[in-house]
Amino acid sequence: xxxxxxxxxxxxxxxxxxxxxxxxxxxxxxxxxxxxxxxxxxxxxxxxxxxxxxxxxxxxxxxxxxxxxxxxxxxxxxxxxxxxxxxxxxxxxxxxxxxxxxxxxxxxxxxxxxxxxxxxxxxxxxxxxxxxxxxxxxxxxxxxxxxxxxxxxxxxxxxxxxxxxxxxxxxxxxxxxxxxxxxxxxxxxxxxxxxxxxxxxxxxxxxxxxxxxxxxxxxxxxxxxxxxxxxxxxxxxxxxxxxxxxxxxxxxxxxxxxxxxxxxxxxxxxxxxxxxxxxxxxxxxxxxxxxxxxxxxxxxxxxxxxxxxxxxxxxxxxxxxxxxxxxx
Ligand SMILES: [Zn+2]
Numbered sequence: 001x002x003x004x005x006x007x008x009x010x011x012x013x014x015x016x017x018x019x020x021x022x023x024x025x026x027x028x029x030x031x032x033x034x035x036x037x038x039x040x041x042x043x044x045x046x047x048x049x050x051x052x053x054x055x056x057x058x059x060x061x062x063x064x065x066x067x068x069x070x071x072x073x074x075x076x077x078x079x080x081x082x083x084x085x086x087x088x089x090x091x092x093x094x095x096x097x098x099x100x101x102x103x104x105x106x107x108x109x110x111x112x113x114x115x116x117x118x119x120x121x122x123x124x125x126x127x128x129x130x131x132x133x134x135x136x137x138x139x140x141x142x143x144x145x146x147x148x149x150x151x152x153x154x155x156x157x158x159x160x161x162x163x164x165x166x167x168x169x170x171x172x173x174x175x176x177x178x179x180x181x182x183x184x185x186x187x188x189x190x191x192x193x194x195x196x197x198x199x200x201x202x203x204x205x206x207x208x209x210x211x212x213x214x215x216x217x218x219x220x221x222x223x224x225x226x227x228x229x230x231x232x233x234x235x236x237x238x239x240x241x242x243x244x245x246x247x248x249x250x251x252x253x254x255x256x257x258x259x260x261x262x263x264x265x266x267x268x269x270x271x272x273x274x275x276x277x278x279x280x281x282x283x284x285x286x287x288x289x290x291x292x293x294x295x296x297x298x299x300x301x302x303x304x305x306x307x308x309x310x311x312x313x314x315x316x317x318x319x320x321x322x323x324x325x326x327x328x
Pocket of ligand 1: 056103107259263
């Protein structure tokens with residue numbers, strides 16, 4: 001039994017100085033998996049709670065299952081997916097499912113090799129960018145003003161194009177941040193998603209500020225929107241500041257570190273965003289908006305983002321640590 005624990009520690013609970021610098025996370029001292037871990041051991045590490053990735057894997061896996069459950073529940077009993085007016089919501093929910101699934105995969109398999117680690121997180125960034133675009137679709141179609149003369153915010157195509165550009169640029173910049181701008185990488189990543197969030201929020205914010213009728217002045221979703229924004233903002237702050245592990249290195253390696261908290265805030269925040277959309281949908285649908293293009297635009301953005309992540313190079317500068325042998 002003792003030998004088994006020792007073996008497990010040598011695979012799933014290494015110290016920072018025992019692994020290549022490419023596998024380091026800021027202020028995390030223990031719980032590193034052995035680099036070049038096998039596929040099977042990567043999966044096994046998800047339930048090894050001495051490992052600093054287990055919480056990240058499980059938190060987004062649980063969220064992934066929960067969002068699938070919500071999707072099935074919604075389109076089996078409440079709404080008809082054949083109805084084009086529900087497509088922005090479907091797009092939003094698929095975005096939730098996609099980013100939690102990709103994050104689970106990225107955190108599970110990033111120890112296979114240095115190249116795989118980069119690829120895993122490229123795909124993770126792409127999935128968040130796709131989610132940002134998808135949730136923007138839902139806000140635009142369901143939460144923007146019924147009565148507004150603003151051509152800019154009434155134009156579905158313009159909103160799609162700018163949203164798609166922000167989404168693809170975010171993935172590109174985030175992938176670049178793994179190769180360059182090392183000291184600013186967390187700020188860059190957070191800022192790209194804040195930018196996407198502000199763009200998505202614009203139609204709703206503008207509606208509330210300029211409304212003149214009962215439908216547009218309806219503030220029943222406002223509390224959820226504020227709560228959701230606050231959680232996303234807190235997730236961003238944690239991602240940049242690395243609190244609490246910055247002040248207590250080694251104390252929160254396996255549970256309670258900033259990335260663990262960020263996963264929780266993102267999951268709860270994106271659930272509240274979904275609830276906000278459901279409230280906004282109860283105002284009714286706008287016949288002047290072209291719902292059909294919502295899904296087409298989503299498919300386009302998914303494909304381009306995934307292509308960027310797949311094709312982006314993974315060249316890296318090797319650390320000064322002796323290359324560990326491959327695990328069996
Ligand atoms: Zn993560």
